[in-house]
Amino acid sequence: QVQLVESGGGLVQAGGSLRLSCVASGRTLSSYTMGWFRQAPGKEREFVAAIRWSGGRTYYADSVKGRFTISRDYAKNTVYLQMGRLKPEDTAVYYCAVSGEVQARTRREYAYWGQGTQVTVSS
Numbered sequence: 001q002v003q004l005v006e007s008g009g010g011l012v013q014a015g016g017s018l019r020l021s022c023v024a025s026g027r028t029l030s031s032y033t034m035g036w037f038r039q040a041p042g043k044e045r046e047f048v049a050a051i052r053w054s055g056g057r058t059y060y061a062d063s064v065k066g067r068f069t070i071s072r073d074y075a076k077n078t079v080y081l082q083m084g085r086l087k088p089e090d091t092a093v094y095y096c097a098v099s100g101e102v103q104a105r106t107r108r109e110y111a112y113w114g115q116g117t118q119v120t121v122s123s
Helices: none
Strands: 003-007 010-013 018-025 033-039 046-052 058-060 068-073 078-083 092-099 110-113 117-122
Touching (some): 003 092, 018 033, 033 078
Antiparallel strands (some): 033 046, 033 092, 092 110, 092 117
């Protein structure tokens, strides 16, 4: 079992920045992929970014490439999502998740999920 707790969401104006954090506990993460997804009202949950815990290879959705950066801190067992140049369409609940797959980009590949943190971008 892996427990995930997200934080860092909030209200920000368009063009601003936020950093989300996800603290993991319960299992060694060395063979896992950590991902961020988001879900806007009335829409499907979509992939945002992912990082291999070992090696640090990263993957991004086209919609956030160049604006968001995913990273991890071994010592703190934490993965971050640095979000910049935010747009109103980035408004969503952001979820942290863990997968045992190498290039996990789909919801079904992730076995463990956090409760989510709300990000609201005003125009």
